[in-house]
Amino acid sequence: WKNARFALKTWTGQETELGTLKTYTETRFDWLAKAQDYAGGFVSAGGTGVSLNFAWVQLGGFRVGKDESAWVTFSGYAGNVIDDSLVGYGGDFDTGVVQYYFDAGNGFSAVVSLEDGAGGNTVDSYVPHIVGGVKYTQGWGAISATGVYDSVWEEWGGKVRVDVNASDALSLWAMVNYGSESNVVHNSFKNWEGNWAIFGGGTYKFNEKTSFNAQVSYDEGKSLGVAANIAYNIVPGFTIVGEVDYINKATSDYRAVSSDGFGGVLRFQRDF
Missing domain, CATH: 2.40.160.10 (Porin)
Structure with missing residues (x-):
């Protein structure tokens, strides 16, 4: 099995009168050489996927x-x-x-x-x-x-x-x-x-x-x-x-x- 991932992460930060205003995002781009179903059988020879794992705003x-x-x-x-x-x-x-x-x-x-x-x-x-x-x-x-x-x-x-x-x-x-x-x-x-x-x-x-x-x-x-x-x-x-x-x-x-x-x-x- 050969898998590859590119994770794009972004941060921002700004000081305010109510504390630090932050944002964070992480988007993952995945490639799988083989995909497997829950029964253990191979369902495809390759596959890709995109997921948004983090996207939040924080104040203080x-x-x-x-x-x-x-x-x-x-x-x-x-x-x-x-x-x-x-x-x-x-x-x-x-x-x-x-x-x-x-x-x-x-x-x-x-x-x-x-x-x-x-x-x-x-x-x-x-x-x-x-x-x-x-x-x-x-x-x-x-x-x-x-x-x-x-x-x-x-x-x-x-x-x-x-x-x-x-x-x-x-x-x-x-x-x-x-x-x-x-x-x-x-x-x-x-x-x-x-x-x-x-x-x-x-x-x-x-x-x-x-x-x-x-x-x-x-x-x-x-x-x-x-x-x-x-x-x-x-x-x-x-x-x-x-x-x-x-x-x-x-x-x-x-x-x-x-x-x-x-x-x-x-x-x-x-x-x-």
């Missing part, structure tokens, strides 16, 4: 527009690996938001976000999905707690995450997710099997150019994911990442058939 701490859910972004993504969702941790990333972010300036921050969801999880009444979180950040790392209410499924979830800067070279993190309905495998915030899922990983910087990244994930449905890569910055703005992934989905109350396998990704990335 108030943000409105197209974004990723605060359920994912406030606590942080699941490590510096390419395939970070071998065991799902985020539900629907894309959503419309009306959001307020508060930064006390002493390491404490908080967020409240009213969201639309996406696809079959798009809100179907006047009640939005609701995300709230608190975080404390210092030189040693950070600790955060995030809660969410899904108004379509009328279910709730929560997560706790700890990040630790063990040294200048080594950073570690761990996260525990919980969803109130074990039989709902995919709602606006949950795409793991069962009630709970756990995640952990870290980054070790060998030098200014080379780093090792790893992630391990496991859920109540007995799905196990392991991902590890080496990222090498050849010259400023050009990075090569080689990654190996392993997934084992065991037979459980949520999955009648077990399956496992290895995969690999080689990424060439230019940022400018």
